[in-house]
Amino acid sequence: MPRIIACYKWVVDEAYIRTDSSPELDLEYADKKMSDYDRNAIEEAIQLYEKYGGSVAAITVGHPYDTKGVKDALSRGPEKAYFINDPSFENLEPAQTAAILADVITAKTEYDLIICGEGSSDLYAQQVGPRLAELLDIPCVTMVSKIDLAGEQLIAERKADDGIETVSLSLPALLTVLPDINSPRIPGLRDTLAASKKPVIEIVKDELSGNFAPCLQVLASFKANMERNGQKLSDEAADIAFLLDTLQSKGIIARGVK
Amino acid sequence: MAGIWVFAEDYEHNLELIQGGTELAQKLASKIVVILPHNAGNDEKAHDCIARGADEILYLPPLAEDEDFMACIPLIVAEVLQEKPDVFLIGSSLRGKELAARIAARLNTGLCSDCISLELSADDQSLIMERLIFGGAAVQRVSIPTRPQMATIPPRLFSPAAVQEGRTGNIRELPPAPPSKVKILGKKTRTHEAAALTEARILLCVGRGVEKEEDLTLVRELADLLGAEIGCTRPISDEMHWLPEECCIGLSGIQVKPELYIGIGVSGQIQHITGIRDARIICSINNDENAPIFAVSDYAIQGDLYKVLPLIIEGLKK
Numbered sequence: 001m002p003r004i005i006a007c008y009k010w011v012v013d014e015a016y017i018r019t020d021s022s023p024e025l026d027l028e029y030a031d032k033k034m035s036d037y038d039r040n041a042i043e044e045a046i047q048l049y050e051k052y053g054g055s056v057a058a059i060t061v062g063h064p065y066d067t068k069g070v071k072d073a074l075s076r077g078p079e080k081a082y083f084i085n086d087p088s089f090e091n092l093e094p095a096q097t098a099a100i101l102a103d104v105i106t107a108k109t110e111y112d113l114i115i116c117g118e119g120s121s122d123l124y125a126q127q128v129g130p131r132l133a134e135l136l137d138i139p140c141v142t143m144v145s146k147i148d149l150a151g152e153q154l155i156a157e158r159k160a161d162d163g164i165e166t167v168s169l170s171l172p173a174l175l176t177v178l179p180d181i182n183s184p185r186i187p188g189l190r191d192t193l194a195a196s197k198k199p200v201i202e203i204v205k206d207e208l209s210g211n212f213a214p215c216l217q218v219l220a221s222f223k224a225n226m227e228r229n230g231q232k233l234s235d236e237a238a239d240i241a242f243l244l245d246t247l248q249s250k251g252i253i254a255r256g257v258k
Numbered sequence: 259m260a261g262i263w264v265f266a267e268d269y270e271h272n273l274e275l276i277q278g279g280t281e282l283a284q285k286l287a288s289k290i291v292v293i294l295p296h297n298a299g300n301d302e303k304a305h306d307c308i309a310r311g312a313d314e315i316l317y318l319p320p321l322a323e324d325e326d327f328m329a330c331i332p333l334i335v336a337e338v339l340q341e342k343p344d345v346f347l348i349g350s351s352l353r354g355k356e357l358a359a360r361i362a363a364r365l366n367t368g369l370c371s372d373c374i375s376l377e378l379s380a381d382d383q384s385l386i387m388e389r390l391i392f393g394g395a396a397v398q399r400v401s402i403p404t405r406p407q408m409a410t411i412p413p414r415l416f417s418p419a420a421v422q423e424g425r426t427g428n429i430r431e432l433p434p435a436p437p438s439k440v441k442i443l444g445k446k447t448r449t450h451e452a453a454a455l456t457e458a459r460i461l462l463c464v465g466r467g468v469e470k471e472e473d474l475t476l477v478r479e480l481a482d483l484l485g486a487e488i489g490c491t492r493p494i495s496d497e498m499h500w501l502p503e504e505c506c507i508g509l510s511g512i513q514v515k516p517e518l519y520i521g522i523g524v525s526g527q528i529q530h531i532t533g534i535r536d537a538r539i540i541c542s543i544n545n546d547e548n549a550p551i552f553a554v555s556d557y558a559i560q561g562d563l564y565k566v567l568p569l570i571i572e573g574l575k576k
């Protein structure tokens with residue numbers, strides 16, 4: 001019966017990044033959310049648990065303020081959460097995050113399977129999962145769209161650019177999952193209430209062994225401006241005719257050829 | 259002489275990385291090392307790479323059919339530790355990204371994922387790289403204090419390296435790989451068609467606003483009239499599977515730069531929009547007046563696509 005750890009990140013919701021023309025990335029008023037594809041990682045852990053038994057724990061590295069994220073994660077089904085936090089753990093780069101997770105997972109947990117999302121919504125580096133597997137020295141498969149367990153053996157389908165591979169590996173292992181692997185359930189009021197009663201294991205910086213220096217230095221971050229001064233059109237024939245005339249006069253489309 | 263190493267699954271992509279590496283190599287006075295898949299006794303590709311700028315070719319050993327490609331990781335890591343390259347560029351295919359992250363972890367070095375721009379710092383000592391964050395809503399500029407400096411590079415960031423006269427280089431085969439912990443049981447291969455989309459002059463994009471797969475005939479009719487290619491948002495390719503996955507435009511799909519893009523029932527979430535930022539004209543059809551795509555459109559048609567598409571088709575036939 002697999003003991004599963006689902007890794008999630010509580011991220012700034014990119015929808016709050018205003019698309020005005022100022023280049024400054026001001027995140028002060030931005031809300032946070034569960035990283036989109038980590039909902040699939042947690043859901044997959046829960047579905048495997050429902051099928052094969054065992055247990056599911058959620059784990060995250062973040063800022064001490066991110067308790068809302070811990071509750072959100074627990075409302076999605078895991079029985080407990082590991083909350084590794086420090087004020088300096090807000091803008092970690094993937095190598096640091098993976099090293100911190102590896103440190104805690106080795107020291108404080110027992111596991112058979114670790115599930116990560118395909119990539120985080122904010123950084124989308126697609127690094128933390130495979131890096132973590134290497135640090136733990138366990139087999140790793142990324143971009144997984146299907147998982148079956150048979151005892152210690154795991155069968156997965158993984159996406160590659162040239163097709164789908166079916167692979168087998170033995171536990172313990174780490175997988176990163178694609179969003180099409182499942183449809184995450186939406187937590188209800190009862191799930192939210194249940195979440196506040198579940199155990200949260202807090203781990204602070206002093207309990208970690210290592211210095212976790214960044215391997216990637218951020219020199220600057222700025223907003224990408226994609227706004228265009230668009231012309232609003234209706235779905236009336238006159239507006240569509242205007243559009244086609246304009247595109248034709250710009251030499252972009254040709255008409256009446258067929 | 260520290261090296262610049264490149265690896266890409268796809269041969270054409272590999273030639274682009276040689277070009278990127280060559281531009282750096284001139285300033286860093288370093289050699290270019292290309293890692294190629296096993297050659298099966300045919301050195302044609304190796305000689306082609308050398309003619310295009312490679313100083314050394316490292317052949318990966320042959321792998322049994324059930325061996326995972328990642329079995330090569332320890333071999334590559336051992337070579338890197340011995341040769342100490344300065345820069346290691348890897349093509350950002352799905353396998354390439356996993357390979358890069360795992361190699362970077364073993365080397366305890368930094369990796370810039372999906373690098374969109376790369377140049378040398380003023381003192382020529384390190385790379386300054388840019389990548390997208392927040393789904394493409396922002397850009398992050400990074401550097402890597404550790405060595406090698408690693409990056410995954412999307413297709414077409416560089417043009418393919420050209421053949422030069424009189425170049426020579428070494429060819430070497432890496433030792434056999436230890437057995438991988440992951441075994442391949444089966445493979446369903448499929449062919450790539452993405453090239454047509456990245457070259458398209460006019461591109462129609464199908465979004466979730468299109469109700470049924472049958473309705474694609476309407477889109478195809480319009481595409482035929484315009485001589486356009488058809489792409490889609492991620493839900494259409496990855497969830498509905500109405501179009502192949504390589505038709506997905508955006509952060510996790512492809513980057514396009516057509517003269518005209520028409521979004522058909524596309525909401526315009528940032529992860530999609532970031533893939534069309536270089537389009538010359540963006541036109542969108544959406545029945546929600548608050549659809550985010552309208553803010554990034556040159557022509558924003560608010561209306562039902564089932565009314566608008568027939569009107570456009572009719573108008574084009576006139």
Ligand SMILES: Cc1cc2nc3c(=O)[nH]c(=O)nc-3n(C[C@H](O)[C@H](O)[C@H](O)COP(=O)(O)OP(=O)(O)OC[C@H]3O[C@@H](n4cnc5c(N)ncnc54)[C@H](O)[C@@H]3O)c2cc1C
Binds near residue numbers: 529564
């Ligand atoms: C890390 C990450 C990476 C991602 N990468 C990508 C990517 O590369 N590419 C990508 O596309 N997405 C990507 N996504 C997903 C992205 O966030 C959006 O979910 C997706 O682009 C939405 O697709 P859509 O516009 O087709 O669907 P929806 O958001 O559901 O929009 C459908 C739209 O159709 C309109 N509509 C409905 N009926 C009609 C009608 N009759 N007429 C006209 N309009 C109608 C609706 O108003 C709505 O705006 C990514 C997400 C994450 C988290």
Ligand SMILES: Nc1ncnc2c1ncn2[C@@H]1O[C@H](COP(=O)(O)O)[C@@H](O)[C@H]1O
Binds near residue numbers: 037041059061126
């Ligand atoms: N701070 C974090 N805490 C826990 N898991 C994380 C964290 N950051 C990333 N992950 C996991 O690693 C995956 C890939 O993240 P990234 O490498 O940032 O794209 C995410 O989908 C999560 O499953």
